[in-house]
């Protein structure tokens with residue numbers, strides 16, 4: 188096939204060559220049995236050396252493609268392999284690809300009307316419709332962001348703007364020094380919140396000392412009763428300006444109870460941020476909706492369509508409850524976003540002025556799958572994980588470490604003769620062995636002082652497929668025991 192393309196190079200225009208090369212790559216992708224080559228880091232470096240051996244003279248597209256095919260692609264993760272169960276990554280959904288290709292062909296920057304009239308208007312319209320899908324209220328607004336990390340950061344930034352306004356100064360001008368005692372400003376997060384919130388407080392000029400961790404219950408959701416007590420204890424000597432609930436924690440997919448947390452926010456006059464980077468999508472499934480009760484009360488919400496929606500990275504959204512929340516941070520300039528213009532300027536709602544056309548793949552994916560198709564796509568891995576949990580409850584070799592609320596199951600391989608520390612190293616060894624040869628990919632995380640194996644189902648799958656990875660994990664565990672741990 189490859190030689191045929193080279194043969195055709197002389198007779199076809201560039202577009203056709205690209206089409207053929209894309210075809211080879213997609214054919215090759217399906218031939219892979221492994222998730223990735225399983226090569227060592229040293230081997231990968233060796234293979235990639237040629238890719239960065241820059242020369243004065245350029246190479247032909249065909250030679251570059253061949254080099255990529257031979258040297259790079261084997262070492263890339265094949266997210267469409269059913270054994271990939273470690274992270275929140277997915278391959279591109281067919282409808283999303285149509286939009287992504289178009290966005291790429293026109294390389295649209297979605298800054299404002301003048302940079303891309305269609306892009307700017309589509310982003311605004313897409314946000315309006317997605318707000319309706321999540322039922323976030325008629326006053327809500329949103330913006331596409333580079334990632335969930337930046338969405339979380341901007342949420343805290345906006346919370347500070349509002350706090351400053353309540354204190355009677357302009358945060359945009361004075362920054363953190365406008366607060367009388369910035370060291371007293373607190374953000375409350377779950378002990379299982381994503382580490383991006385640590386980045387967020389650092390990047391807004393506070394620090395990790397301004398974060399307080401909230402205890403979790405037996406299924407790793409913020410424990411509201413304990414939270415109330417914690418808030419009472421710290422409130423008098425501090426200034427809680429923001430509380431973060433996570434709807435779908437990274438380690439276990441647990442959903443914090445947003446409604447009672449919203450009530451605490453009301454009492455403490457603090458901004459409620461919901462980090463739904465991973466989990467918010469599941470609120471679209473009717474039978475899961477009640478678990479997300481209260482999200483409409485959030486001042487801001489992070490959502491990552493680039494997780495389970497199958498849209499290309501980057502694709503994240505920050506929603507706010509009231510449009511004016513974005514106005515406080517707006518930065519007008521002489522050449523972009525001139526004051527008084529009534530044209531759409533999505534770039535006024537997030538710092539970068541060069542912004543990707545993230546709305547288009549999301550729009551084309553929703554058009555292609557339809558809302559029913561989306562619910563089906565989202566439900567499949569959750570149903571499979573729920574079934575897996577039921578099955579494994581009867582398995583004497585496995586200790587289950589969470590009751591899955593979404594698509595994540597944490598577990599450990601039991602061993603009666605091991606103490607906690609040995610059990611932790613045992614899980615680590617199993618993890619290393621399972622991931623080593625590139626046939627299956629699971630992850631390892633920490634729940635308090637326990638190392639646990641973590642299986643993430645993000646793409647449509649079945650319980651039978653998930654069981655294959657469990658069998659493989661057990662096989663590796665047995666080998667480790669047979670060799671003597």
Ligand SMILES: Cc1ncc(COP(=O)(O)O)c(C=O)c1O
Nearest residue numbers: 334335336381383437462464465
């Ligand atoms: C709950 C949660 N919040 C935030 C993030 C960060 O999102 P991103 O990877 O898009 O920066 C993640 C990533 O996995 C996450 O799970």
